[in-house]
Amino acid sequence: MGVKVSVVVPVSDPGDGDDAFDACVRSLLGQTLPSDEYEVIFADDGSGEPTRTRLDSVAAAHPNVRVLHLERHGSPVRGRNSGLSVARGEYVYLLGQRDRLEPDALARMHRMAVETDADVLIGRLVYEGHPPLPAFRRNRDRADVLEDHLLGLLTPHKLFRRTFVESQWLSFPDLPAELSEHAFVLRAYLAAKVIAVLSDHLCCHVGPAPEPPIDPAGYADGLRVILDTIDDFTEPGERRDRLYAHWLRVCVLRRLGGRALLDTPPEEREALFDELRELVRERFPLRLDRHLSVPMRARAALVRTRGLADLVTLAEATRGMRLRAELRGIRWEDGALAFDFAGEIVHADGSPVRYRRMGRRVLWTPPPALGGPVLSPSLAEVPLDAPSTGMRAHIRHTETGAVYRLPVTGEIVQIREGDQVRVQAVATARLDVGKAAIGRPLPPGLWEVHLRMNTGAHHARARVRCPRSPRNCVGGLAEGGRRLVVPCWSERGELAVCVEPRSFADSIALVSTGVNIARRDGHLFVSLPVPYVPPSGGPPMECVLVGADARARTVSAPALVEPGMPGRLAGQLVAKFPVRRVPVPDCLGPGVWRPYLRVDDREVELGFGLDVRWTGRARLILPDRPAGTSFARLRRFAARVPGARRVVRLCRALRDRYAPL
Structure with missing residues (x-):
């Protein structure tokens, strides 16, 4: 059988230790498509000796890898054109040196391209920090450039039929990098008889590309x-x-x-x-x-x-205009999580964006510094009733970067203030983990929740933040009781959802910033929410406190779990520690303490700390409300504890990875 797909990768001095390039190479060599059915062409743009030697070594070890050593050009244009000219595959895929493919990407894209007889096939892409693209709402056997929003996909990450490229004399013109890609892809779009879109499987992770200065x-x-x-x-x-x-x-x-x-x-x-x-x-x-x-x-x-x-x-x-979003509630409805939001676009100083009202029309208002009207009323009218206005929500996997839209219902609310109007959006998003990935189940892991609001005149994106209290963290079993789903918050109080936590203790750690403490009768009671308590009550656990000082004192106590109401009320874990004003074995004394849950000799770090004073009083140390340098001290200490580097990954995974506009 001949070569089904040729992958062309222009390379320009990635250097030793370039993790993104290493991941790119690994993803190409690890495809599920048999190695004799695809080839990889690295077009080297005059790179230095380490890169040349490495590429030649990869080619020597893999018969389906070729290297083209080219003279320096300074852009990927020559490399792409050279790779296209020597490609032998039925289809050609164009990749960047900082991009990576999913293991089954080539096999899936080629299969759909053959089934649809496509000249161009677009596999689902993920751009770091970007919301889901409208073109990937569903699979398309026959896509239209305008109606299916393909102009939002003008990078060359596509499968092109090689005979189509040759018959249309397609090549990358020697233009600025972005425009060269636009010109190539646009000509392919307009000349193609069939353009297909593969949306329900993630194919390619697109890495950041450097932006050269503009001439x-x-x-x-x-x-x-x-x-x-x-x-x-x-x-x-x-x-x-x-x-x-x-x-x-x-x-x-x-x-x-x-x-x-x-x-x-x-x-x-x-x-x-x-x-x-x-x-x-x-x-x-x-x-x-x-x-x-x-x-x-x-x-x-x-x-x-x-x-x-x-x-x-x-x-x-x-400058600095942003979305101020508020979470108003979380609840379970028919096996799905429902999130109630309200949002408004505000200026950098936090003041709401206001529009001018003229009769029944709402008009965009130019900044006073412009000194007068810029647009006629007909052009300045804000289309609040347009289908694109309102709130949108999507989720993003913290490890893979995969993004999916959530179904949202809601409305635009106008708040009159004299002859001005404020515009707010009130909406409810639903997360059904059984079909959130375009009709397929969501993969396990932590998923951030992101919002985007469009008023018809302005748009902005944001993570959803929630004050520490109240926080609804009731977990539930989805997909017929087979998968645990837990709403949780990052260290900065931003909403996320964990699908299938690794263990019972990990599910508690996810929501442990919802901790409460109370001191009575010489003891400190630590109470943690428990998202879901299984019928068995869960495994026996201990709550362990480790002192953040040179002696590394350790105090442990049994962790008692009280069940809540499944789907409605979280359970509760309570541990009781004796407190003394002077250091005494097996008692809490003055100092900063780091908590863990111990289950079967495995310790899971919790997302808070305790600061016990000489008076015996204790206060919480939370990531979103640090007490001086105490939280930083806890982190440095935890990094020195044997085995702690493994357990702190959970806390690090909850950090914000959102890239703002």
């Missing part, structure tokens, strides 16, 4: 090449306008607003603004603005009629 003139010329491609494949009309509007929004207006503009050095802003304003006046007519959001319309109007200073003013006025 304003070269960037504008690259956009002209893309617009010429649109003209070659479309007739004047709605479809062409929508394609043009995409590049106006993504490659022009985003560059001239927000952080992209403010992070550009002032001397470079002028040159970029001049080139892009000339391009807008030349190729982007005013009629395209109806396909833009209201803030993008404002940027377009400023580009056409005003100067760079006004664009900077607008960008500074929206």
Whole structure:
């Protein structure tokens, strides 16, 4: 049987110890597709000796690996084109040196491409820190570039039929890296007879790519090449306008607003603004603005009629705008977790974003510093009733980065304040672990909960934070009682959900920041919530406190578990420790103490600490409310305790990994 898939990977000096490149190579060599049915082509862009030697060693050990040693070019363009020219596979997949494939990615993508007779197949991608892409809501045998949101997927991570590439003379033009990819993928999209989308299986993890400095003139010329491609494949009309509007929004207006503009050095802003304003006046007519959001319309109007200073003013006025989200409740409904949220977009100082009311219409209000109206009322109207407005929710696996949307129901609420309006969203998201992964069960592990709000004029994302009390951590059994699901919080109080905790003790550790303490009759009572108590009551456990001092004193006590009400009320674990004002064996004395749960000689670290004073009084040390340097001291001490490095992974896994806008 011939080669089914050729994978082309341009390589440029990854260096020794580059974990991302190592993971890329391992993922390519570990595919479930038989090695004689796929090949890997590393196109080396003039890398130094260590990289050249390593690539040659990999090729020598694996007959399906080839290395092309090329002269230095400085971008992946030459490597991709060289790899395409020598590929022998029925299909070609384009990968970056910091990306990695899932083990079964090539086999799954090739099978679907053959079944659908696709010229281009897009396997599910994960971009670090990004929400789920609309194109991956479900599998598509025949996808449309516009209706199925494929313009949000213009990186080359796709399966291309090799004969299709050759017949269309497809190659990467020598343009700035991002625009070169856009030009190649766009031409493939518009020329393809069949584009298929594989959504229900994660295929590729896309790593961060370096952003080279922009040459304003070269960037504008690259956009002209893309617009010429649109003209070659479309007739004047709605479809062409929508394609043009995409590049106006993504490659022009985003560059001239927000952080992209403010992070550009002032001397470079002028040159970029001049080139892009000339391009807008030349190729982007005013009629395209109806396909833009209201803030993008404002940027377009400023580009056409005003100067760079006004664009900077607008960008500074929206700097730091964010979503303030509140969790109002968690409950179990028919085997699924329901989360009630409320959210509002606020400015950097925490003040709500307000809009102007004109009759029944709600209008975007320009910053006062702009000195007057920017848009006509018809263009400034905020479409609060549009399908895209409201709250969206998704979950993200902390280890794999996989992201999935949650079904959300809710509404937009207007709060009138004179002639102004505040806009809030009230919504309920449901998590059914049996089908949350596009109809399939969620893999085990910790899943962060993320929110995104769109008012039609502004949008923002956030993790959901909750005050320490009250916190509903009632776990439940899903999928016919086969899988335990536990809502929990990170160290900073951000909502997450753990599917199938590793053990009973680990399920308690996940929610241990909900601890309470009380001192009575010379004893300290430590009470922890227990998300789910099995009918057996769970295994026998001890609560162990280790002193964070040179003597490493240890005090232990039996941990008694009281059952709650399954699905409605959490259980409770209680341990009782004697307290003395002077150090006494088997008693709590003055100092800082680190708690663990001990089950069958295995210790699981808990997410809090205790600070016992000389007066005998005790206070909690929590990650989101540290008492001085006590929590840091606890961490340093725990790292020195034999075996503690293994148990602290649970606490580290709960850290925030959200990348803000």
